[in-house]
Amino acid sequence: MVPTWWFVPVRRATAPPHGRAGDYGRGMSTASDHPEPTPTVRELADAWVETLADLDPVVATSLGVRPGDDRLPDLGPDGxxxxxxxxxxxxxxxxxxxxxxxxxxxxxxxxxxxxxxxLALHDAGELLATLRPVACPVHNLQSIFLMMPTATPDDWAVVARRMARVADAAASYQASLAEGLRTGVRSAPRQAEAVAEQLTQWLSAADGAGWFADFVARAGVPTLEGELTRAAASAADGVAQLRDWLTATYLPAVADVPDGVGRDRYLRSARSFLGTTVDPEEAYAWGWGELARIEAEMVAEADRVRAGASAAEAFAYLDAAGAAIEGVDEVVTYLQGLMDDAIRDLDGRVVDVAEPVRRVEAMIAPPGAAAAPYYTRPSLDFARPGRTWLPTLGRTRFPLHDLVSTWYHEGVPGHHLQLGTWAYRSGALSRFQTSVGSISATTEGWALYAERLMDELGYLEDPGVRLGYLDNQRMRAVRVVIDIGMHLGLRIPASAEAAGFHPGATWNAELGEEFFAARSGSPAAFVHSEVVRYLGWPGQAISYKLGERAWLAGRAAARRRREATGGSFDLRAWHTAALGLGSLGLADLERELATL
Structure with missing residues (x-):
C-alpha cells in the first residue's frame, strides 16, 4: 500500500520560502512587451506541482524539495x-x-x-468527511516529520518550528469536520472511533511520553532541547484536543451515519483511485469469479504444506511451526536482504534498474500506523530513499508466509521499483506524472502484478510462502467483493463461489468481517482494521485487483501484437518501458501498455 498525499487539500497560510508566488501560471505569458510562449502541457503540469508545494507543505516535503519549509497545511474550509x-x-x-x-x-x-x-469530490463536500484509519489528513501531522531531514542542528530547528504548528493544523482539520457536521456531510462512527484510537496511541507511545516527545528526544542538540520539548508538548496538546473533540462532539453527531456510502458517493470516490468510472456490478461479479479461481489453487497448495490440510489448517500449522524470523531487528535485516537480492537478480534480466533506484530501506512503522505494511517514496533527488514499513503490532515473531510476497509487493519489484523509477524519470516526464498525479490502480495494480511476476519467475516455490502469496491474492479478490457489496448494499449471491455464505443477505460491515475472516488466514484484529479501512476509503480496495487486471491485459495484448507480426516479446524491455510511462488512469493504462 502507498499512502497518498493527493487527498490533503490545503492552502498557504504564510508566504512560501524562496520567493515563490504560488501562481499556477508562474513562467507563463503575461501582459507585457515580451510575452512568453504558451506553455507545453508538461510545463503547465510542473508549474501546478510548484503551486501544490506552495499550497501544501506536505507535498513539498514528500517530494524532498524546500527542506527549510517549516509550515503545516491549513486543513480547514478556507484551505x-x-x-x-x-x-x-x-x-x-x-x-x-x-x-x-x-x-x-x-x-x-x-x-x-x-x-x-x-473538484467533483470538493464540490460534493466529500473533503469535509475524510476520517479513516489510513491516509486521513491528520496522519500527515505525524508522517511529515518522518520525511524531514534530521542530520544537522539546522534540520532540527526546522522540525521544532514545524512541530510547534501541529496544534493549529489539527484545529483547522477540526474546523473542516465541524463544517461537515453543519452541512450534513459526515464520516461514519467507525471511522471517527478508529482515528481517535490512533491519536490516543500517538499520545501514549514511548511508555506515555508520547510520539512527538519521543521523536525529538533523538535530536541530541542541547541548544534546541527546550524549543523541541515545548514544540512536542504543544503538538501533543493539539492532538489531544482533536481526539477529545472527536470523542465528545463528533461521535455523538454521527451516530446515525451508515457505514456504506451508497452508489453515487462510491462512484465519485472510486474514480479517484481508478482514474476512470467503474461498472460496479461487473467488477462485483468478476471479483467472485476471481476469488473462486484463487481458492481452487489454494486447495492444492495447502496440501503441499500438510497432506490433506485445508488452507485454514495449513496456515495454523505455519503460524505455529513454520519458518519465521524471530526478533524485530532481525526481521528488518531479513526484509532488507530480500529487497537487495531481488534488485540484484532482476536488474538487466527482467527489468533495467537505474542506479539511484537500487537503494531501498526496510523500516519499522511508528505507533498508531495502519495495521498493514506500506511504502513511502524516495525524494526526487533520492536523498531520502524509498522505504518499506512493517507495523509490528506488538509481535516479535514473523512467519515467512506472511512476509515474502508482501515485500515483493511493497518493495522490489513492487512499489519501490515503480515509484523509484518514476522519481528517476521525473526530469524527462513532468513531476506531476511521476509524483502527485499518481493513481492507485496504476501503482497498486503494478505491485500486485509484481507478486504474480515473482511467482511466474519461480521465487515462491516454498509451499508455505506460495500459500501466503495466494492468500494475499485472495484477500484482494475479497476486497473487490465486500468493498462494492458493503458500500452499494448489494445482495450476496446464492452461487457456488459464495459457498453458501448468507445467500440473499444484504452486505453490511458485520458480514464483511465475517466473510473476510472466513476467506483469509488473517487474525481478527487485522480483519477488523481492514474492513474499517474499506468503509472509510470507498473504492480504494478494488484498485489492487482491477489494476492488476489492466497490467495483465496490457502485457497480453503487447505480446499478441509482437507475435502477430512475427516478432518476439521482450519481457525486460516491456517492463522497463512500462515503468517509464508515469501515472495513467486505468483505461489509458491498459491501452498504452498494449502498444509497448
Missing part, C-alpha cells in the same frame, strides 16, 4: 476552497497548452482527469 480555485485555474489553462509528443498527450489526459475528479 479547501483556495485549492479548488487553483485547480479550476489550471483546468482553464489546459486547453491552450501545447502538446509536443506522446508524453505531453498522456500528461494532458492525466492532469485533466485528476483535477476534474478532485
Amino acid at each position: 479547501l476552497a483556495a485549492l479548488a480555485d487553483a485547480e479550476r485555474a489550471v483546468l482553464a489553462a489546459l486547453p491552450s497548452a501545447r502538446v509536443l509528443d506522446d508524453d505531453d498527450r498522456r500528461c494532458a489526459a492525466l492532469l485533466r482527469e485528476r483535477l476534474e475528479t478532485r
